[in-house]
Amino acid sequence: xxxxxxxxxxxxxxxxxxxxxxxxxxxxxxxxxxxxxxxxxxxxxxxxxxxxxxxxxxxxxxxxxxxxxxxxxxxxxxxxxxxxxxxxxxxxxxxxxxxxxxxxxxxxxxxx
Amino acid sequence: xxxxxxxxxxxxxxxxxxxxxxxxxxxxxxxxxxxxxxxxxxxxxxxxxxxxxxxxxxxxxxxxxxxxxxxxxxxxxxxxxxxxxxxxxxxxxxxxxxxxxxxxxxxxxxxxx
Numbered sequence: 064x065x066x067x068x069x070x071x072x073x074x075x076x077x078x079x080x081x082x083x084x085x086x087x088x089x090x091x092x093x094x095x096x097x098x099x100x101x102x103x104x105x106x107x108x109x110x111x112x113x114x115x116x117x118x119x120x121x122x123x124x125x126x127x128x129x130x131x132x133x134x135x136x137x138x139x140x141x142x143x144x145x146x147x148x149x150x151x152x153x154x155x156x157x158x159x160x161x162x163x164x165x166x167x168x169x170x171x172x173x174x175x
Numbered sequence: 176x177x178x179x180x181x182x183x184x185x186x187x188x189x190x191x192x193x194x195x196x197x198x199x200x201x202x203x204x205x206x207x208x209x210x211x212x213x214x215x216x217x218x219x220x221x222x223x224x225x226x227x228x229x230x231x232x233x234x235x236x237x238x239x240x241x242x243x244x245x246x247x248x249x250x251x252x253x254x255x256x257x258x259x260x261x262x263x264x265x266x267x268x269x270x271x272x273x274x275x276x277x278x279x280x281x282x283x284x285x286x287x288x
Contacts, residue, residue, distance in 0.1 A: 105281050106278045108275045
């Protein structure tokens with residue numbers, strides 16, 4: 064079974080630039096999560112999708128972050144414009160029936 | 176906001192010793208899960224314990240859950256150098272996919288050979 068795929072693995076951008084991350088979840092997994100993990104901390108939920116609908120985006124900074132999950136499969140997370148404090152690892156995860164979540168390797172974003 | 180709080184924040188032990196990590200949470204849950212994260216990698220699911228279970232085993236892992244105290248513990252027996260990683264608890268308040276999986280801040284475990 065293929066795992067959760069994320070790209071790119073690493074990204075370095077200047078502040079105020081835009082960036083997008085892509086996630087392909089495990090086939091058949093209805094639930095998809097985007098987490099932000101700052102160095103030394105636990106993952107913080109940004110947004111949760113159930114199929115192509117948003118379940119929870121209460122901690123998504125909507126003035127600069129956006130996410131979509133077209134056709135209930137792949138998802139993209141965008142930051143525009145980026146700030147220095149957005150430097151973190153962005154993790155995508157998927158799950159079947161909200162049981163254990165399977166994580167991708169993450170995208171390490173550095174904003175300079 | 177983060178639901179779980181792991182304790183200790185960091186733990187260093189010798190190979191062969193047992194490692195115990197604790198997690199406390201704030202609200203009612205449907206299940207509690209433990210994950211491992213090696214440096215620079217994604218999280219790997221270790222074990223899930225439902226709210227009506229008190230103890231669960233998987234290989235060298237033993238998880239307990241006390242819903243009256245809103246706490247859980249993860250015991251790794253006969254630790255190995257390869258167990259060096261960060262360990263996170265995550266709580267799930269629902270069972271329909273409509274509630275978020277909320278993580279704690281983690282315990283960094285170092286197993287010295």
